[in-house]
Amino acid sequence: MNDEAYKMFESVLGPDNVSRDPGLLDAYTYQWLGEMIGEPNRFGPFRPACVTLPSTTEEVQAIVRVCNRHGLKFKAHSTGWGLYANPGEEGVVMLDLRRMNRLIEINEKDMYAVVEPYVIWAQLQAEAMCRGLNCVTIGAGSCTSALANCTSLMGTANNNVSMGYNERNVLGVEWVLPDGEIVRLGSPGSGAGWISGDGPGPSLRGIMRGTFGALGGLGVFTKCAVRLYQWGGPAELPSENIVSMDERLLEYPENARLFVPYFESRVMMEEALARIGESEVAYSTGLLERGLLTLGLGVDNLNSAEMRESLLPTIPKNFFTCLLVGNSARELEYQTRVMNQILEQTAGRRFEMMEQEGFRDIITLFLVKGGSVPAKAVFSPTGSFNPLLCGFFGTRRTLVKGMDDAEEIKRKYIESGLLADDMAEGGWSPLIMDHGHMEYFEHETLFDPHVPESTLALIMLTIETNQSLADKKLMIPFASQVKVARAQGLSVHDSIAAHMNCDYRTWQRQFKQAFDPNDAADSCNYITPKPKA
């Protein structure tokens, strides 16, 4: 890369905090699902120009300014867990934000924490819980960046039902724009603390993100206030045999109760969920369909296969998990009675095996903490997975359609033998958010990344499900569409906009042009300033 720019990085950060060692750079090309969009391996096609390790907002700003001056692209990387944090083209300067790991403030009365990019959910949750508070730790697991999730990515989690989707769980934000200017959204911009991210006047949160964030395409977020909520459970949840199916809580929280109901049909299941939503009794809800659940339970595939054989016949099809957490014994009692009433009305039955000690503890932990076992379950059997319908938000009458659709289409791909046999029942999701006002579903698909035909089958399946949703006028899941669009060399938004009743690209593209005049932020997952030829 340009030596002058490199020297400037060194002078800003010190030589220890910048590198262009090829071995080290290659690590930043590593990406989950890289095989879907490039070579059949995990190392993406583009090696970054260099890696920088800023530790303050001013250093981030200085790096971004140097990039603008020298015509370099840059990209932020917080915990780097997903598909999006690696470079989208040659010559990108990475900002690895691991030194920005401070949990700056926890405000108990206003219930928020101010975090830097490398503060992970687990850290935030541990601090919150001992203050009787909790955060929306996402399904990706507690090891991921809270800031990256809230400002730049998604926010789906089992406890979305009671605490909302993370798009709405940010207050004030500090943001280094792509041209190096710093803007503080909401109250921090006026020197009035972190209490709000909206205003004065129109809210710039509107350009920051939607159901998804800009995925690095619109600058670098350096601090944000994340909302916390009441937690009625204990200050800690100590357990033993961590990261195994034998994980056990040392003590089950006295104000919590797990329900695992199952139903005759998906329609009845959704009806029960709608009622649970309206009655506002659930703390956390989760779907883990039996096909997915039983694929990776064991320590290895042989063990998993044995467990699957013995377990599968005992597992009903339409079940979900629902954790109640009362702030008092009386509240828990009330919640329990309501759940029983709803199950009676919807002919729901209790899947008792899952409610008993063995499974109960691990499911509870999963529902509260965003556990790590499901991640193991989806990665270990074949080496990788991809969620179909990733980004499928629905409401009362559409969730079941999306679920049925995915199952039906997937079945024929399973029959081809190229994808793991989950009986086309690979759903994972929080199901309902905001006490039933929104619904969410995705369908995990395990494939073999070393077998190109398997990857191709996955791509074809994703294309077919997305097309089917679009034909039915249902939401096109963005995160699934990104991968297939990039696999086909298309711009993701071009492939979605054709189905819409107004061309949202016009506005998004103008944001990009206005806030990134030199096209410095790597926007391979956002939007390019000019339409692709």
Next chain:
Amino acid sequence: MMEKEKAVGVVGAEHVLDSPEILKRYSCDMSFTPSRTPSCVVRPNSLEHVQALIKLAAEANTPLIPVSSGEPRFRGDTVPTLGGVIVDMSRMNKIRMVDRKDRVAMVEPGVRFGELQTALRKEGLRLPTPLSPRQTKSVVGSCLEREPHIIPKYHLDHSEPLLCCEVVFGAGDVFRTGEAGGPGTIEEQQQAGRRQKIPMEIQMNINRILQGSQGTLGIVTWATVRCEVLPTVQKPLLAASDSLQQLLELAHWLVRLRLGDELFILNDVNFAHLMGTKLEMVNGLKEELPQWILLFCLAGYEFLPQERMSYQEKDASEVAKNVGVPLYETLCTVSANDVLARATSPSEPYWKLRWSGACQDIPFISAFHGVPELVGVMQEEAAKRKFPLSHLGIYVQPVCQGHGQHCEFSLFYDPTSPREAEKVKELYFAASKALMDRGAFFSRPYDLLSEMVYNRDAASREALRKLKNIFDPKNILNPGKLCF
């Protein structure tokens, strides 16, 4: 300037008004914003009308000032700064959809709270509403202003309860926000079972940009709003104290533990103005009441309503006991039921004008610990200018499920006395500045305060100007407002 005939060509002669009496009504409001007479008032009745008007305005470089609510208006945001044409949206007053299952309604900008609540109640729904809004207040207008409502647990975000909307930008394009943008037309979406509830686009959230924009970026032609289940039983309760801190503490725990639905705090003056039915009663209440009053309302819905009330009441009583505040069903002869009824219904005459003739509000957002201090700042500033505290109304509303407090000071005064009005104007500026200096966040800067607010946040001003340039490049929509 847009020619009248052209506007007539769009909406018909009977909907282009330019009699002096009518123009006068739109030339000023109850705020201190300097008056300016518009050239005419047009009353569109469809998306196509709005599109055509924006096109004409762009061609003729004519300011358009969108207005949805009826009089009396308060914030200067609809007083034309540079003259131009008022686009009065009140003819578009249809409730297009109410859906019980999805807890949502779709309304046009002319729909007011009263009508919508009546329609919702029939379906077993309700819309969380700002504290006793004036009868003429538009639901869409209120949403676009980010006005807080009085049920903190349903105030999921400052954007609540707005979900999706249809808007014509100043640039002329029609846009539908959130999931309303597709796939498919609205009709096709509805056939597929969708109800325009998901408020975000994929990587942007245009609603958030429109909210707080005071008609400067686009004109909204319908919106969907998040509704909630109508309670089957309710029990409102009152708490009172001379210590604001104590009631804030109570409010914090009730909101945090989600005990109760409606919840707000008023000072004695506001409480008396809201609840008084005769002047003697207002004055009597001011004398008798403790300084601060909190209302909260327990509720049961469809599932085991009595049981819900019972556990909520016991838990709330424990919280109140811990904070050291007794709970009442009646306070100084005013029953909690009456307070709830008044707070949740539109008022006519508007309670803020009923006893004093005029009122200047100072709304802002504060952190929990800042509220008592900021109340002190306001009282000090009032005392400095000999403004009687008996005319200072104070409203504290926990927002965003307890993540912040909306505070609103109301300066009640007699508009027929120029001296009093001048004093209030001075106080309004001085107090706003002092409040900002001490950490109050003016998230919705109106009229003459805008400059003061944006001078504190030049970066946001720059960013917003970029947005203005995108959505309204010719600056035809409500020019002169905010930082535009």
